[in-house]
Amino acid sequence: MARIVMKFGGTSVANLERIYNVARHVKREVDAGHEVAVVVSAMSGKTNELVGWVENMPKVAGSNAPFYDAREYDAVVASGEQVTSGLLAIALQSMNINARSWQGWQIPIKTDNAHGAARILDIDGADIIRRMGEGQVAVIAGFQGLGPDNRMATLGRGGSDTSAVAIAAAVKADRCDIYTDVDGVYTTDPRIEPKARRLKKIAFEEMLEMASLGAKVLQVRSVELAMVHKVRTFVRSSFEDPDAPGMGDLLNPPGTLICDEDEIVEQEVVTGIAYAKDEAQISLRRLADRPGVSAAIFGPLAEAHINVDMIVQNISEDGSKTDMTFTVPSGDVDKALKVLSDNKEKVGYDVVQSESGLVKVSVIGIGMRSHAGVAASAFRALAEKGINIKAITTSEIKISILIDGPYAELAVRTLHSAYGLDKS
Ligand code: ADP
Ligand code: ASP
Ligand code: MG
Numbered sequence: 001m002a003r004i005v006m007k008f009g010g011t012s013v014a015n016l017e018r019i020y021n022v023a024r025h026v027k028r029e030v031d032a033g034h035e036v037a038v039v040v041s042a043m044s045g046k047t048n049e050l051v052g053w054v055e056n057m058p059k060v061a062g063s064n065a066p067f068y069d070a071r072e073y074d075a076v077v078a079s080g081e082q083v084t085s086g087l088l089a090i091a092l093q094s095m096n097i098n099a100r101s102w103q104g105w106q107i108p109i110k111t112d113n114a115h116g117a118a119r120i121l122d123i124d125g126a127d128i129i130r131r132m133g134e135g136q137v138a139v140i141a142g143f144q145g146l147g148p149d150n151r152m153a154t155l156g157r158g159g160s161d162t163s164a165v166a167i168a169a170a171v172k173a174d175r176c177d178i179y180t181d182v183d184g185v186y187t188t189d190p191r192i193e194p195k196a197r198r199l200k201k202i203a204f205e206e207m208l209e210m211a212s213l214g215a216k217v218l219q220v221r222s223v224e225l226a227m228v229h230k231v232r233t234f235v236r237s238s239f240e241d242p243d244a245p246g247m248g249d250l251l252n253p254p255g256t257l258i259c260d261e262d263e264i265v266e267q268e269v270v271t272g273i274a275y276a277k278d279e280a281q282i283s284l285r286r287l288a289d290r291p292g293v294s295a296a297i298f299g300p301l302a303e304a305h306i307n308v309d310m311i312v313q314n315i316s317e318d319g320s321k322t323d324m325t326f327t328v329p330s331g332d333v334d335k336a337l338k339v340l341s342d343n344k345e346k347v348g349y350d351v352v353q354s355e356s357g358l359v360k361v362s363v364i365g366i367g368m369r370s371h372a373g374v375a376a377s378a379f380r381a382l383a384e385k386g387i388n389i390k391a392i393t394t395s396e397i398k399i400s401i402l403i404d405g406p407y408a409e410l411a412v413r414t415l416h417s418a419y420g421l422d423k424s
Contacts, residue, residue, distance in 0.1 A: 002174040002250055003035040003132065007142065007164030010044030011181040012238035013084045016091075023091035024242040025179065026137060030097055032248050035132040037171060039142040039164040040088055042080025047143075047157070050077045070115035074144075074154045078104070081141035081160065089139045099137040102128070104152070109145035109163065111153040118153035119221070120145055120162065125170035132171070140167060161222035169229035176226070176233045177253065178218065183237035184256035185210070185217055187421040188273040192412050195422040199271065203261035206271045206364055209398050213362040214276030218258075226258055233258045261366055269367035269374060270419040275412050278330040279309070279358040279402060281390060284340070286350035289322040296347045297324065300339050306332045310360070310393045310402060324349075325391060327402060330356040358390065359408040362400040363415055375399045381418035387411055 006029065008022045022040075029036050042050075054073050085101040092099035104111075107128065111118035128138045142160025147153035155162050161178055168176035185207065186196040202210070204227035211220045217235060226233045236255025240247065246254055261267070287293055294313075301308055309327045316322035328336050333354055340352055368374045375392075378399055382389060387410065391402040403411055416422060 001033045001035070003037075003171060004029055005037045005039065005164055005168040005171070005173045005176045007039040007160060007176070007178045008041065008088075008238055009160065009178070009180045010041045010046070012179050013040055013042075013088070014044045016087070018238075019084065019087050020091050021242065022088060022179075022238060023095055023097075025238060025247075026088075026092060026099075027095055027097060028242050028248050030137060032250075037128060037132060037138040037140060037167055037173070038088065039140045039160055039167060040081060040084040041142050041160040042084055046080040046083075047077055050080055071147075071149070071151045074115050074152045078141070078144040078152050078154050081143050085139045085141040092137055092139065097137055098135055099139055100131075102138055102140045104141060104144035104163075105146040107140070109166070111145035111147050111155070113147050113149060113153070115147065115151070115153055117156040118145060118147060120155065120166045120225075123166055123170035125167070125172075128167075129171050155221070156219070158216055158219035159221075161219040162225060165222040165225045165229075165231050165233060168231045168233075169225060174232065175253075176231050177255070178222075178233065178235045179238035180217065180235060181237070181239060182217065182235075183240065183254065185215075185235050185258075185272075187271070188412055188416050189215060189275070192275070192409050193273075193416050193422075195413075196416065197421060197423050199256050201257045201259050201264050202271060203264055203366055204258055205261065205397060206366055207258045209362070209364045210272050210274045213274040213360065213364065213398065213400065215272070215274040223258065267367050268365060269371045270363055270365035270421065271367075272364050273412050273415050273419075273421070274362045274364060275408055276360045276362075277405065277408060278356075279327050279360050280330045280333045280354060280356040281325060281327050281358055281402065282333070282336060282340070283323060283325040283353045284347070284349040284351075285323050285353065286321045287324055288348040289316040289320055293347065294324075296343065297340070298326075300343050301328075301336060304335060304339050306336050306339065310391050310400065312391050312393075321350075327358070327360070327391065330358075357405040358402055359405050359411070360400050360402050361408065361411045361415060362398050363419065364398045366397050368398070369396050377418055378415055381414050382411060385410055385414050387414070
């Protein structure tokens with residue numbers, strides 16, 4: 001007997017028929033004698049609809065009220081998961097399975113105060129463990145918790161993955177299965193590159209990079225938690241027949257295991273390609289080349305909660321003036337330009353230029369640590385396709401390249417084949 005946390009994403013619970021199918025996956029594990037907690041997302045499209053309602057609320061003419069109260073945003077958007085948790089509990093009960101729904105505040109899943117992007121601080125798993133021991137399935141609304149202000153808090157988009165891994169850690173589950181609309185983690189997004197291959201295993205560090213660099217199959221924070229708490233996490237499909245052979249395999253279920261790098265026997269140099277759309281580039285021209293200039297730029301941007309990513313500074317020719325280029329999410333460009341213009345005197349630049357609609361394509365692999373020439377192959381492959389590189393950043397296990405938006409898919413496919421990741 002094992003203790004298993006099963007998480008089902010939006011497309012897996014998109015309608016009543018799929019919720020019923022999810023219940024069959026849960027029934028399989030219950031019938032095998034396992035203790036089960038389930039975490040659900042909202043029906044696909046629901047969270048977008050709820051966010052849209054909040055953002056498009058008409059304002060009284062001339063009102064300078066804040067855009068919206070983040071606590072009320074959370075009250076609205078958390079409702080999608082409340083619905084699916086109740087519906088799945090009903091579906092399970094109709095199969096004579098003892099089940100009940102749990103909202104984040106009932107457990108409680110305690111979070112910090114960052115409404116809309118809260119972090120889980122603590123989960124008291126005692127009640128759930130006791131009830132699982134009595135044979136009850138806990139159906140938990142993902143994406144939500146309770147803030148220190150006693151208000152509902154949500155965990156940021158894609159946050160149900162994080163709910164699931166955090167619950168798995170809290171109840172000391174043997175496994176956390178993230179069921180989604182693909183049957184595992186692929187060498188790149190299979191929607192962009194049909195030749196992408198499913199990985200049997202991927203190291204935590206690589207998955208962390210893949211997720212941070214745009215592969216939204218798992219929320220970044222869920223991978224961090226799985227790594228820190230050593231949660232055995234599988235990504236697998238909810239669309240396969242719940243009772244097909246091997247689906248209930250305890251040690252080797254179908255899908256991709258996220259694990260320590262020493263568990264991976266045949267480590268490739270490059271494991272995957274990720275991409276992130278909607279990047280923007282801002283360049284400050286003819287900056288004074290003196291100590292403190294970077295702090296004068298990036299300090300105020302950080303205070304304005306603008307997430308700066310790639311930073312490139314030229315070496316100045318004469319030691320007096322230089323150029324600085326960096327990227328921010330496209331949605332933050334106007335805010336960033338305002339911050340820069342407010343600080344123009346302090347920073348001391350001549351002109352500022354910006355360009356939106358760019359894409360960051362990244363090559364990821366732990367094997368890069370011990371191999372030379374990985375970056376050169378990427379540059380060569382992109383050059384052969386006439387794709388211009390606007391900025392480059394590297395770390396020990398990744399290379400990120402900024403390019404024009406329309407080339408995104410071509411660049412992903414080109415790099416995918418340049419590193420031999422295509423299906424053989
Ligand atoms: P869920 O609603 O189940 O949380 P998501 O849409 O958040 O599902 O994540 C699954 C999607 O992630 C897939 O449909 C796929 O298009 C996308 N994806 C991006 N990169 C990858 C990758 N490397 N491997 C698998 N899926 C990926
Ligand atoms: N429903 C939330 C979202 O769409 C959380 C999740 O699906 O993980 O972002
Ligand atoms: Mg998701």
